[in-house]
Amino acid sequence: EVQLLESGGGLVQPGGSLRLSCAASGFSFSNYAMSWVRQAPGKGLEWVSGISSSGGSTYYADSVKGRFTISRDNSKTTLYLQMNSLSAEDTAVYYCAKAPYQLLYSVYYYYMDVWGKGTTVTVSS
Amino acid sequence: DIQMTQSPSTLSASVGDRVTITCRASQSISSWLAWYQQKPGKTPNLLIYQASTLQSGVPSSFSGSGSGTEFSLTISSLQPDDFATYYCQQYDSYPWTFGQGTKVEIK
Secondary structure, eight states: OOOOEEEOOOEEEEEOOEEEEEESSSGGGGEEEEEEEEEETOOOOOEEEEEOOHHHHHHEEEEETTTTTEETTTTTTTTEEEOOOGGGGGGGEEEEEEEEEEEEEEEEEEOOOOEOOEEEEEEEE | OOOOEEOOSSSETTTTTOEEEEEEESSSTOOOOEEEEEEETTTOEEEEEETTEEOOOOTTTTEEETTTTTEEEEESSSGGGOSSEEEEOOOOSSSSEEEEEEEEEEO
């Protein structure tokens, strides 16, 4: 069974940092791209960041570019999100998601098929 | 960035009703669209990808259609378990973007 377990959330002061982890099991982690998606309280879903299976390519939403860094350790089957310069607008539940691909004319298209239960990040003084 | 706009924002329906949710992209995304269902306090669940491909394990009462900029999600006969919020999401290009969500309520 595919499982994704996020951890590392908590209460942090504005301007602070936090590192989220997502432990993966039940599938060949190194063969899949991965993503982070967040959901602020009472709001919709917002894609945050994505990373290729090798870790060689990374992608970010404009709202987090320059502040957040996505990475992965395939030997530990774990995905990470380093979050710096946090503000109240970053308060949300953060989900990690497995991203299988579809290939068309040598271009890869990824979607998110399995999500973790999320970890809550609260930025407040 | 590609903007995704869903309509309606809220939909009131009864068990057994056929319901349709629309999603419009601000530019063509071919068929690179996914639909998710989310219940309160729960993780989003993938229903459909590539606009019309049903994810394994999802009831056949769900169907998706469309391409380019206009898409729809249809539930052929609404069941009690289907009352939830539904999101469309484009994965044609980064940054990936979601629609604002459609809440399906009991009438």
